[in-house]
Amino acid sequence: MKKTISSISAVAALAALFIMPLEAGAKEMTGEEVTFGRKLGNCLACHMIPGGNLPGNIGPPLLAMKARFPDKAVLRAQIWDPTVLNPNSIMPPFGKHQALTEKQIDQITDYIYSK
Numbered sequence: 001m002k003k004t005i006s007s008i009s010a011v012a013a014l015a016a017l018f019i020m021p022l023e024a025g026a027k028e029m030t031g032e033e034v035t036f037g038r039k040l041g042n043c044l045a046c047h048m049i050p051g052g053n054l055p056g057n058i059g060p061p062l063l064a065m066k067a068r069f070p071d072k073a074v075l076r077a078q079i080w081d082p083t084v085l086n087p088n089s090i091m092p093p094f095g096k097h098q099a100l101t102e103k104q105i106d107q108i109t110d111y112i113y114s115k
Contacts, residue, residue, distance in 0.1 A: 041100065043062065047061060048062065049062045065115055
């Protein structure tokens with residue numbers, strides 16, 4: 001019983017780290033930081049994006065996004081859950097799996113759409 005309570009406490013403490021709001025004085029991340037950052041979007045792991053260093057080549061280059069996605073909402077939906085259009089997609093469903101917040105998905109969409 002003690003071990004179970006201890007395990008639950010450890011899980012609760014760990015979960016609190018992920019849902020804590022920004023500390024006072026902490027800088028909010030920009031769209032570029034969320035997109036390129038290895039802790040969040042990490043889009044560069046799979047995609048070439050102008051301005052990014054050491055891009056991957058698993059996914060398509062993220063170039064001319066306004067031409068490829070005239071409707072920005074379609075691009076956002078693709079980031080939120082790419083398996084809707086392609087059930088075999090290897091791209092993670094960042095929104096569906098709550099790997100990113102809605103705001104972070106918006107930041108990535110805005111940044112990628114500007115390329």
